Each structure stands twice: as structure tokens, then as C-alpha cells.
Amino acid sequence: MKNTDEPIKAAPTARSDGELSGMKNILADTLFEMGYNDTLVDTLIERNVIDFSVVNYTSDVMDNLIEHYGESVLCGGLPDAVICESLDAALMGEIGRSWRASKGDTFRERILYMIAAPIESLDLKVIESSELESIKLMPQLDAVKRNMIIDYGEFGMQLPDTDVIVYRPENSQIIAIISSKISVKESVVQVGYWKFKLLESENTAHIKVYLITPDANKDLTRIAPAKEPRVIAEIELDGTYVLTTEALEESDKVKLFEHFIEDFKQVIGENH
Template identity: 50%
Template sequence: MNFKDLEKLYLEKKQQFGTEAYKHISELLEEAKEIHKADWQNNKTPKGDHEQSWRAFKGKNLERLVQYIITDEVEKMGLKVVNGNRLERSTKLSKELSQVKRNLAIDYGKFGLHLPDVDVVIYNPRNCKVLAVISIKVTLRERIAQTGYWKLKLLQDKLTKHIKVFFITPDEDGVLTSKKPAKKGRAIVEVDLDGSYVLTKDKIEESNKVKLFEHFIDDLKQLLKNEAYDND
């Protein structure tokens, strides 16, 4: 199984559920798991097990799927999307992406410039200014505290303090479900991040910082509008 198979499953959900296809991401992943298991049984890894192989595939390809889902709408706004790993690892970046990388880097003084660990970067191609970064994980426990750390580091430099830090997740552990009493992950989102968007059909107690995924593009449009206003 590869990402194209996952993309096909999503397009089937989109045909079935339209704009609410995002609510069925966890269901899609369960379907994908069965296909992945059948493939794995035909090509078993030495001393490995399917759960381990599936977790690696699931995490990596959820990031790619969310990037795939948002890219068209983001580009309609005149913005661009780039994978964080590409900025981190590629040794042959274009001039544009090299500038984006510089504009996102955190200064650790004598220890050099380093990029935050994020999955997706949204930037303005006209000036290479980074507007937002996104961490995408199946559950909050995988990286929510680390994402909060990167937000605090970005805030410390006048060149990066404007960058919004978002988290997108199916929240399969239900950490974001309730505002009060808040679980630790919800508290981190509410206090330290700029927002989290949930890929679920379950009911969640929404706030200014925790919303269903359907609000992401509208919030990004508002962010772009505010950015244009600030630059006037």
C-alpha cells in the first residue's frame, strides 16, 4: 500500500460525504489498515510486526493526506504549502524555498539556526514570509507539548513571532473533547498554540482555539486578511 491508495480512499469519502469527508478520516484509516495488513503479510519485515509497520505508515501518510486536502484551498488564496521535512532535509532547495527556510529558522546563538519540527509550512510566495506552520498527528500525545515548545521559541524572535502554530489531528484519544475539565493536551492547545483543528464526526466542545477541521480554511483566510491589514 502507498499514499496513492490512501488518496483514492479519501476521494471515495469525498464523493460520498462531500465537504464533511474530513469527519471520516479515522474510518478511512481503519479501511487502509486492512489493505496495509494484506500487503504486509505478503512482504513481512524481519523481526517486525504489522502494528509497528502500520503505525509508521499511518503517521507519515496522515501528514501527506492533510497536506493534500488543504493545498488547493490554500493556493486559491495566493499562498503556497511546503512539507516541513523537505525544508529540513533537502540540499537542493529553490531560491524561494531557501528564503522560506531562513524566514522560519530559530536562532540558537552560537549553536546555529535550526528549523522547528513541523509537518506543513504555509507561506506567501510574493515575499517568502511564513504565515503558519502545522503539526499533524493521529493523537495529541505524539507531539503536542513539543509543538507548544516551538510556538514559544518562534515568539522569542521578532522575525518569527508572527508565525501561527496549528495542530491538526483526528484526536483518536479524545483529548480535545471537553473544555472543562481540560486534559493536559487541551490545556496546551488553549494556552500555548494558535489553534487545533479536529478531523472527527464526534461531538467536541469547541472554543476559539479548538474547532472542527471545517473551520481551518476560513480561519486561514482571516489570518491572511489581518496580515494584509497589518502591512498597510
């Protein structure tokens, strides 16, 4: 535990008279410590964005708790206040560095899980970009790689830095690339750059470029006056989808995450 003279304070969700329990309570407290509204978990469940019956969204948090307090945490052996203190230590202290390092990867995995099934129901294939990093690829993946590679002339070839790739399995044609970032202040510039590079070639100009984010720093919230990330998202990208319970001024290019699949279906319909 941390050495402090201040009393341990539980997050609002931990004091909510059992509205959230077990794994949901731990996740809610984690998000609260990260600065999110304490109703985020309830809202995402209502929107069917997260489903605790099929995915353990709190594995990173539980690993940290077990390391500190032993297996008893699996049986509900920690008071809410101790959970909050442990989470705070995990986010701010020594363990926090490894937690934060894995946080982005964990977010990408969750996004992939949420979008893969509905997209693949459209007779498309969804893969992580890391699957193209092998030197020897299966013929289909090798074709996918060649269909999205960017030629830098004397400086060689480069794949766009993205997280998820959507393509047609029958001909390996790339439909879209999707980046999932926790904050957008710098990442939206990078995503916009890859959109620009894809547009330079006839072979890749058709590829849609999307960004999915919880917008941790609230850079996308308002249209006017718009912060720089919002301007880039509106002008450069094909769509940005935000996981949030807070007010978001939506537009044709920046929307809440729950609109992503329906919008994607429209894009597929237009390309048929």
C-alpha cells in the same frame, strides 16, 4: 491468519447491509479496529473531508491484504470477516509495526492533500517541511528556510519540527506552520514549544502555529474539566482543529476540522 479459538468477528460497518462497500468498507473497518466510531467514514464524506473519487485512503491496508491473501482482494475476493481478521493482524501483529510506523506519515499526506488546494487558491504556497532538508535549495525555498530558522546561539540553527509550511511565494514570508498528529498528549507540548520559540524573535513572531489531529485519545474533548493537552491548545497555539464525529466542546482555539480553511482565510484577510 491468527491462531485463535475465538470466532472471527466483523466490525459493525462490515455487517451494515452494504451501506459501505469496497474501499470505503475497508477504511471503515480499519478505523473501527483503531477504536473510532463506525460512522466516521460516512460523516467525513458528508463533510467533504474525504473524497474517494480522487484519493485512495486505503492503500496501506490494501498492501497488507495483498501481501497476506494475494491479488484476489482487489476483486472483492475476501469475506468481511477475513478482512477484519487481516486488519486486526495488521494493527496488532508482526505487520502492525510497519503499518503503525507509516500511519503517521499517511495521515500527514492526507491532511496536506485536503488543505493544499484551498490555501494555494489564496495565492499562497504550501510545502512539506521535508522539502527544506536538502543542502542545496532553490532560492525561494532557501529564503523560506532562513525566514523560519531559530537561532540557538553557540548551539547553531534549528528549524521548527513541523509538517506543513505556508508562505507567500512573492517574498517567501512564512504565514503559518501546521503540525498533523494522530494523538496530542505529547505532541501538543512540542508544538507549543515551537510557538514559544518563534515568538522570541521579531522575524518569526508573526508565524501562526496550528495543530490538526483526530485526537485519538480524546484529550481535547472537554473544556472543563480540561485535560492538560486541551489547556496547552487553548493557551499556547493559534488554533487546533479536530477530525472527529464525536462530541467536541469547541472554543475560539479548538474547533472541528471543517472550520480550518475559513478561519485561515480570516487570518490572511487580517494580514493584508
